[in-house]
Amino acid sequence: MTLIARKLTEWFPAFVLFASLLALWQVSVTTFGIREYLLPSPASVWHAMTSGEIRWAGHIWATTLAIFGAFVIAAIGGVLLGTIIAWSSVLNRALMPFLVFVNTLPKVAVAPLFMLWLGYGILPNMLIGALIGFFPVVINTAVGLSQIDDDMLDLGRVFNAPKWKVFAKIRIPNAYPYILSALKVTATSAVVGAIVGEFVASQRGLGYVIITSQSSMNTPLAFGALVWISIIGLVLFGAVAGLSRVLAPWAEGQEVK
Numbered sequence: 001m002t003l004i005a006r007k008l009t010e011w012f013p014a015f016v017l018f019a020s021l022l023a024l025w026q027v028s029v030t031t032f033g034i035r036e037y038l039l040p041s042p043a044s045v046w047h048a049m050t051s052g053e054i055r056w057a058g059h060i061w062a063t064t065l066a067i068f069g070a071f072v073i074a075a076i077g078g079v080l081l082g083t084i085i086a087w088s089s090v091l092n093r094a095l096m097p098f099l100v101f102v103n104t105l106p107k108v109a110v111a112p113l114f115m116l117w118l119g120y121g122i123l124p125n126m127l128i129g130a131l132i133g134f135f136p137v138v139i140n141t142a143v144g145l146s147q148i149d150d151d152m153l154d155l156g157r158v159f160n161a162p163k164w165k166v167f168a169k170i171r172i173p174n175a176y177p178y179i180l181s182a183l184k185v186t187a188t189s190a191v192v193g194a195i196v197g198e199f200v201a202s203q204r205g206l207g208y209v210i211i212t213s214q215s216s217m218n219t220p221l222a223f224g225a226l227v228w229i230s231i232i233g234l235v236l237f238g239a240v241a242g243l244s245r246v247l248a249p250w251a252e253g254q255e256v257k
Contacts, residue, residue: 022042025041025042026041026042026043029041036219036220037217037218037219038219039219040219040220040223044220044223045220045223045224045227046224047220048218048220048221048223048224049224049227049228053221054209054221056224056228058204059204059205059206059208059209059225059228060206060228060232062122062198062202062204062205062206063194063195063198063205063206063207063228063229063232064232065122066122066125066126066129066194066197066198066205067129067190067191067194067232067233067236068190068236069122069123069126069129069130070125070126070127070128070129070130070132070133070190070193070194071129071130071133071183071186071187071190071236073126073127073129073130073134074129074130074131074132074133074134074137074186074189074190075134075137075183075186077130077134077137078133078134078135078136078137078138078141078182078186079137079141079179081095081099081134081138081141082137082138082139082140082141082142082144082145082179083141083142083145083167085138085141085142086141086142086145086146086171087145087167092142099135099138102131102135103135105131107128107131107132107193107196108196108200110128110131111124111128111196111197111199111200112200112201114127114128114197115197115200115201120201120202120203124197124201125193125194125197125198125202125205126194126197127197128193128194128196128197129189129190129191129192129193129194129196129197130190130193131193132189132190132192132193132196133185133186133187133189133190133193134186136182136185136186136189137179137182137183137186139182140175140178140179140181140182141175141178141179141182143175143178144171144174144175144176144177144178144179145167145171145172145174145175146171147174148170148171148174176247176248177244177248180240180243180244180247180248181244183240183243183244184237184240184241184244187233187236187237187239187240188233188237190236191229191232191233191236194207195207195210195229198211199211206225206226206228206229207225207229209221209222209224209225210222210225210226213225
């Protein structure tokens with residue numbers, strides 16, 4: 001079986017389920033005469049996405065940039081903090097309570113403060129998304145770097161390998177599955193954070209489209225924005241999943257711990 005045929009077979013059940021739900025949605029709205037401002041039909045949503053009622057390209061670009069920036073900041077910051085925690089037990093005891101405290105903060109309540117400090121723009125949205133998504137990366141990086149087979153560490157000691165070399169040759173490769181699994185979670189969390197930022201204060205972006213469409217009760221437009229948000233999230237998640245298969249094919253299917 002070719003690669004394309006295998007992928008089609010793999011995704012066929014999901015496609016059938018998705019198509020069935022869309023058909024059920026369309027039939028239900030038509031049969032029961034549900035008003036469009038309450039629940040638009042898929043056909044109405046598609047029309048809102050393609051009719052040129054608004055300039056989607058600018059809003060999609062703004063949201064994509066905010067999500068991608070949030071993901072990159074969360075990934076880099078989370079890996080660095082996780083490495084610091086795994087490197088030193090003293091830093092672990094010093095940083096972990098602070099990180100837990102930050103993670104428990106309600107992000108919706110923090111978002112207006114980011115706007116106050118940084119003003120309007122994409123940067124606050126990136127930071128809110130990063131704040132939501134970085135904690136799983138920190139924890140999984142620290143766990144992946146710490147949970148090493150004792151035999152591997154003994155091998156390093158036999159060859160008198162310095163601490164940095166043990167990290168580079170043993171600990172970091174061992175942490176790949178943990179980090180990549182956490183990045184899949186962060187890919188979705190970054191979407192949520194960026195949209196929260198656009199809800200609070202933004203003049204462009206798909207979150208802004210949702211807020212403005214609610215005031216005019218243009219529900220199909222809001223649903224169209226939601227569809228675009230989901231597409232961006234799926235593309236980012238798929239990119240991380242593809243990277244995971246390249247860097248750690250032996251850990252395919254491993255869950256975040």
